[in-house]
Amino acid sequence: MTRYFSQEHEWLEVEGDLGTVGITDYAQGQLGDITFVDLPEAGATFGKGDSVAVVDSVKAASDVYTPVSGTIAEVNAALGDEPELVNTDAEVGGWLFRITLSDASELSGLMDEAAYKDYVDSL
Amino acid sequence: MNAVNASGWRPSMGETGEAGEKFVTSSGDYGLMLEEALSFELGSSEKCGVDLDTPARPAAAGLSKFLRKAAPALPGLTEPETVRHYTRLSRQNYAIDLGPFPLGSCTMKHNPRLNEKMARLPGFADVHPLQPQKSVEGALEVIEQLADWLITLTGMASVAMSPKAGAHGELCGLLCIRAALDARGEKRDVVLVPESAHGTNPATAAFAGFKVQSIPATPEGRVDLDALKAKLGPNVAGVMITNPNTCGLFEPEMKAIGDAVHAAGGYVYCDGANFNAIVGKVRPGDLGVDAMHINLHKTFSTPHGGGGPGAGPVVLSEALAPFAPLPFVTRSADGTVHLVEEENAGEGHAQAFGRMVAFHGQMGMFTRALTYILSHGADGLRQVAEDAVLNANYVLRSCEDLLPAPFAKSGPCMHEALFSDAGLAEGFSTLDIAKGLIDEGFHPMTVYFPLVVKGAMLVEPTETESKAGLDRFIGSLRSLAQRAKDGDQSLHSAPHFAPRRRLDETLAARKPVLVWQGHLGEPGTPSLSEFGGS
Numbered sequence: 001m002t003r004y005f006s007q008e009h010e011w012l013e014v015e016g017d018l019g020t021v022g023i024t025d026y027a028q029g030q031l032g033d034i035t036f037v038d039l040p041e042a043g044a045t046f047g048k049g050d051s052v053a054v055v056d057s058v059k060a061a062s063d064v065y066t067p068v069s070g071t072i073a074e075v076n077a078a079l080g081d082e083p084e085l086v087n088t089d090a091e092v093g094g095w096l097f098r099i100t101l102s103d104a105s106e107l108s109g110l111m112d113e114a115a116y117k118d119y120v121d122s123l
Numbered sequence: 124m125n126a127v128n129a130s131g132w133r134p135s136m137g138e139t140g141e142a143g144e145k146f147v148t149s150s151g152d153y154g155l156m157l158e159e160a161l162s163f164e165l166g167s168s169e170k171c172g173v174d175l176d177t178p179a180r181p182a183a184a185g186l187s188k189f190l191r192k193a194a195p196a197l198p199g200l201t202e203p204e205t206v207r208h209y210t211r212l213s214r215q216n217y218a219i220d221l222g223p224f225p226l227g228s229c230t231m232k233h234n235p236r237l238n239e240k241m242a243r244l245p246g247f248a249d250v251h252p253l254q255p256q257k258s259v260e261g262a263l264e265v266i267e268q269l270a271d272w273l274i275t276l277t278g279m280a281s282v283a284m285s286p287k288a289g290a291h292g293e294l295c296g297l298l299c300i301r302a303a304l305d306a307r308g309e310k311r312d313v314v315l316v317p318e319s320a321h322g323t324n325p326a327t328a329a330f331a332g333f334k335v336q337s338i339p340a341t342p343e344g345r346v347d348l349d350a351l352k353a354k355l356g357p358n359v360a361g362v363m364i365t366n367p368n369t370c371g372l373f374e375p376e377m378k379a380i381g382d383a384v385h386a387a388g389g390y391v392y393c394d395g396a397n398f399n400a401i402v403g404k405v406r407p408g409d410l411g412v413d414a415m416h417i418n419l420h421k422t423f424s425t426p427h428g429g430g431g432p433g434a435g436p437v438v439l440s441e442a443l444a445p446f447a448p449l450p451f452v453t454r455s456a457d458g459t460v461h462l463v464e465e466e467n468a469g470e471g472h473a474q475a476f477g478r479m480v481a482f483h484g485q486m487g488m489f490t491r492a493l494t495y496i497l498s499h500g501a502d503g504l505r506q507v508a509e510d511a512v513l514n515a516n517y518v519l520r521s522c523e524d525l526l527p528a529p530f531a532k533s534g535p536c537m538h539e540a541l542f543s544d545a546g547l548a549e550g551f552s553t554l555d556i557a558k559g560l561i562d563e564g565f566h567p568m569t570v571y572f573p574l575v576v577k578g579a580m581l582v583e584p585t586e587t588e589s590k591a592g593l594d595r596f597i598g599s600l601r602s603l604a605q606r607a608k609d610g611d612q613s614l615h616s617a618p619h620f621a622p623r624r625r626l627d628e629t630l631a632a633r634k635p636v637l638v639w640q641g642h643l644g645e646p647g648t649p650s651l652s653e654f655g656g657s
Contacts, residue, residue: 030577035632058628059571083633 004107005116006067011091014107019068022095023055023086026120031057034086039075039097046070046099048106053096055086068106070099156622159211163639166198172205215622217566223588223596227539227569227581228321228369230399230421237498238424238491247490252482256462262486263460266452269493270436273417276504277395278408279438283447285484289396292416292435293327293363295448295479299414299439300361300390301331302446302476311360311389317346318575319368321394333360340575344370344530344541352383361390361413367397367537369573370530371515371581381411390414390443398422399586400512400538403505413440419485422507423492434488445474450483510586511538514593518584521597525604529576538585544578548610553578556603558625561618563599 004012009027013020028034036056046052046066053064075097079085086094101107111119151158200208217224224231242248250262270282283299286292297314304311314328317338325335338351346364362384366374374380381391393407393415399422407415419434420427427433439447449472450464462483463472499507512535519540523531526542544553557567557580569581582600584593606614616625 033629033632035629056632058632060574062574 002107003113004067004110005113005119006065006110007119008065008067010064010067012067012107012110014101017101017104018073019070019099019101020095021064021066021097021099023064023090024116024120025090028087028090028094031055031062032059033057034083037079037083037086037096039079040072042072042074044072045102046072048103055096056083064096066099067110068099068101068103070102072097073100074098157211157214158622159208159215161639162198162200162208165204165208166200168194168196168199170199170201172199172201222564222566223584223592224566225568225582225584225596226566227371227541227583228396228572229427229569230396230418230538230583230585231427231566232399232421232424232585233587234424234426234491235495235498238494241494242487242490244490247486250486260460263452263462265493266483266486266489267454267460269489269496270452272493272496273436273438276402276406277412277415277417277438278406279412279415280408280441281439281444281447283437283439283479284434284451284489285448285478285480285482286416286435286437287480287485288433289394289416289418289421289435290323290327291479292418292437293323293392293394294331295435295437296392296414296416296439296443297327297331297333297361297363298448298476298479299437299443299446300392302474303390303443304360306446306474309388311358313354313359314392315351315354315359315362317351317362317364317368319344319346319370319372319374319573320363320365321369321396322572324363324365324392324394328363338362340370343533344368344372344575345533346374346376346380348376348379348383351380355383355387355389357388359384359387359389361392363392363394365394365397366407366410367400367539369581370533370575371536371539371541372530372533373401373537377410377412385411395438396421397538400508402508403501404508407438408440413443414438419488419492424495425488425491432485432488434485434492436484445472446476447472448477448479449475450478452483507586508538512536514538514584514586514588515540515582517590517593518582518597518600522600522604525601525608526580539581539583541573541576542580542582543576544580544607547604547607551607551610551614553580555607555614555617556580556600558617559603559606559614560599562620563603565596565599 001013001015004014005024006012009024011022011024034055034057038054038056040046040052046069048067048069049065051063052066052072055062055064076095079094079096088094219231219233246261247265250259256263266284270284273282274280283295286295312334313336314333315336315338316325316328318340328335336354338354339347341347345368351362362380364374364377364380366377368374384391390413391411393412395407395415395417398417402422414437416435416437417423419425419436425434449468450462452460453463454460468475496504515536515538519528519531519536522528522540522542527545528541529543530536530541544551544556553570557570560567570579572579572581584596588596603614613619618625
């Protein structure tokens with residue numbers, strides 16, 4: 001399994017052609033307490049960079065962009081009752097959706113953990 | 124203690140004496156600081172404030188299964204109880220008539236009383252939209268004169284007066300753009316929106332059926348022209364730009380942006396919510412704008428923020444004017460004014476995209492806005508812009524040594540000053556300063572917007588605050604910034620002197636309680652599910 005990061009602060013963990021996507025711990029810290037997560041429908045198809053989910057916090061409503069193109073395989077139903085999982089466990093239990101990748105070559109444009117850390121430090 | 128409002132969360136208002144004893148009252152009120160119960164707690168479903176006759180025949184005939192089995196559990200109050208209830212609640216509120224309201228991007232400025240006097244003249248206040256035109260020529264004249272001023276001030280070709288709010292005006296502008304594209308036989312589905320635009324802009328574009336693409340801001344807080352040019356193409360319907368933008372800065376590249384968008388076949392929508400910073404100074408029509416809404420409840424001082432009606436007329440360029448919605452007021456060659464509706468739109472306005480509202484707009488707002496314009500005159504309106512900009516720069520330069528101002532180096536700001544919460548003590552943020560302002564007797568500024576700045580604090584003092592008033596506000600803001608830098612823990616629990624202490628905003632958003640729950644389970648009370656709850 002390899003973990004990738006985007007400049008929009010999404011993380012993506014890839015296993016085979018299935019990617020799990022969430023927002024990073026840094027992103028949840030910036031957003032503050034999360035109150036609602038609007039997730040896509042399973043089966044919907046999106047292109048890289050499309051807005052696929054919305055995370056509402058006490059400060060703002062923020063779009064979540066998919067870092068890769070593909071079809072939504074599954075969404076994290078637990079967030080319906082417990083949106084705070086995105087705050088408490090952003091990079092594991094607070095995952096947002098799983099997407100079946102349609103173009104694995106898009107992964108090369110994403111950052112690895114070290115590069116993302118440098119990117120956050122530069123902000 | 125027999126305090127009212129048992130479900131409320133009251134501050135501890137009582138003074139502490141020399142011996143440490145706490146002075147409390149048995150009523151829960153403290154002199155002129157009056158507590159107030161919920162109307163459900165005050166009233167009773169057994170009580171009724173009016174004396175209703177028993178109907179001569181049962182009203183229930185024909186209702187069959189829809190007939191109520193018990194009276195609804197509405198709080199019955201007498202008239203004096205009702206009057207006192209709302210008057211007491213109003214005393215716990217804050218209003219522009221009590222003090223400064225520095226909400227950035229909202230332009231909460233003084234509403235001149237002359238506006239109110241004119242709006243209450245019976246010939247304007249009592250007109251009905253279905254009256255014969257002959258009997259409302261004066262009202263139509265007001266609409267036409269105001270339209271003429273708005274066209275002159277913006278340098279545009281025409282104006283749609285009927286939209287009833289800023290976002291409604293945005294929708295009107297985008298529907299004009301869509302109609303113009305349809306007339307050209309082109310299908311363009313992308314609207315570009317810079318990060319420095321108002322939050323309603325992408326929402327409007329999405330609502331109108333366009334795909335939204337974001338344009339990044341430069342480090343100076345302005346539109347990145349190269350990034351915008353790179354996105355232009357045959358699929359781009361237009362761009363929505365807020366100018367002055369939400370970083371409080373003028374977009375000096377506006378003309379170049381407009382030229383590039385036009386060359387690519389698109390249209391330029393400008394969010395005119397911040398027009399008070401440039402009115403009388405800049406004509407958006409000269410900058411290549413095709414459509415711009417003007418919030419009469421901001422720039423032209425009509426009441427705002429109380430949930431009352433707004434008005435968002437949209438000025439249009441030659442290219443979009445033929446598509447303006449019906450109805451509108453026009454002046455004939457003989458000088459008389461009349462309405463253009465579907466039945467007389469004829470060839471001249473056959474391309475109108477339709478109608479946004481049933482009637483002609485917000486008459487009360489039109490009367491107030493025209494009064495404001497005529498009482499200021501052209502020179503006075505120019506001074507409005509100058510004073511708005513001067514006041515904001517005074518706040519910016521008076522606080523930038525204590526509160527980081529990320530775009531302070533980008534030159535003078537326009538009508539609003541933008542600060543960030545970087546550099547406060549560990550654990551302190553914008554929210555603490557905003558809550559502290561309540562204790563200081565001010566309405567908080569706009570917080571956490573725009574999103575491009577961490578912990579944004581957007582302050583719009585407006586042109587109607589005096590220097591003495593600004594100095595008081597600046598003194599409070601500086602004091603709060605210093606306390607937050609010093610790690611003063613008492614700021615974390617502010618406000619201390621408001622009718623309610625700091626609310627749990629997270630819990631309120633995650634688990635909102637939207638209906639009175641005290642009567643749940645009593646006979647005749649609707650269940651929560653009837654309100655959509657569970």
